[in-house]
Amino acid sequence: MTAQRLSGKPVAEQIRARTTQLVENLKRDGFSAKIAVILATDNEATAWYVRSIERAASQQGVDPQVLRMPEATQEELVARILELNEDETVHGIILQTPLPQGVDPAALVQLINPAKDIDGANPLSLGRLTVGQPAFAPATARSVIEILEHYDIPLAGQHVAVVGRSAVVGKPLTQLLLQRDATVSICHSRTTNLAQFTKTAAVTVMAVGRANLLGGQDVSDSSVVIDVGTNVDEQGQLVGDVHAASVQPKVRALSPVPGGVGTVTTALLILHTVQAASKVCESIMWRGEPMTIGR
Ligand code: NAP
DSSP states (O other), rough: OEEOOOSSHHHHHHHHHHHHHHHHHHHHTTTTEEEEEEEEOOOOHHHHHHHHHHHHHTTTTTEEEEEEEOOOOOHHHHHHHHHHHTTTTOOEEEEEESTTTTTHHHHHHTOOGGGTTTTTOOOHHHHHHHTTTOOOHHHHHHHHHHHHHTTTOOOOEEEEEOOOOOOOHHHHHHHHHTTTTTTTEEEEEOOSSHHHTTTTOOEEEOOOOOOOOGGGGOOOOTOOEEEEOOOTTSSSOEEBBBBBHHHHSSSEEEEOTTTTTTHHHHHHHHHHHHHHHHHHHHHHHHHTOOOOSOO
């Protein structure tokens, strides 16, 4: 038996189609969306990623604005975030990591207006998700859900093991799963006997950052496995947390690295931006005010 491949590509295509529809609606109302990315490093890999966001935004009719601020100070970054919060033409804000040395990321992300926090970086967004209020989840966590739903993997009443409990992936993903009535085990570095969770779960999500952490011996033939991890192996290749060679022949379905979650995240950032813009547009239309912002 070989596992069904839960590729991210058709999922991203479907998300882009949803975005296109929303962009059309905005256009009809004389409105457009803008995403702002603060890039405070000259790290080449990060710059490449930000260019891919710029490209994806432009292709979808969303205006990208990249604020290049290498070696920015805490004060300069604070000022820039506050400006973007106030700027009515900006609907989505990303504070791209890594940040310059000496800068405190936690103090910065909590300044991002939750209505524009399209990558769920502000802890308020996670808090809102936790109590069931509308909020943007981090794109990576949401990508896992989009993949599971695209391939009709049932979640209600199912046991899902989430391995990793970060504020970026594990915790928000847990909230999204609870919203869908899954029963969630949250595993981490202090979990004893990890395999007892991953073997009995209907769905296992690996979000750790350790190559080969999940092997064929840790899964069952009914498991659905979503790999979120990104690691570089000795050959310089991108690999996930799953030992694909032993897991793939054993499980029911596997979302691989590369080709899975990572393929979906950028499309979601653009969708979130357009959703944020649509909210602003709706509230203006509802008040019947002339549209002077966000064009
Ligand atoms: P992180 O903040 O380092 O968190 C890693 C989590 O894994 C922690 O909760 C840690 O437990 C847990 N962990 C560490 N060793 C473990 C072990 N042996 N067994 C079980 N759990 C263990 O990482 P992150 O930001 O959540 O990212 C996780 C992975 O996803 C990374 O590989 C990252 O590169 C990848 N990622 C991918 C994308 C994408 O678009 N594809 C986006 C974001 C992240 P403790 O809490 O106990 O320390």
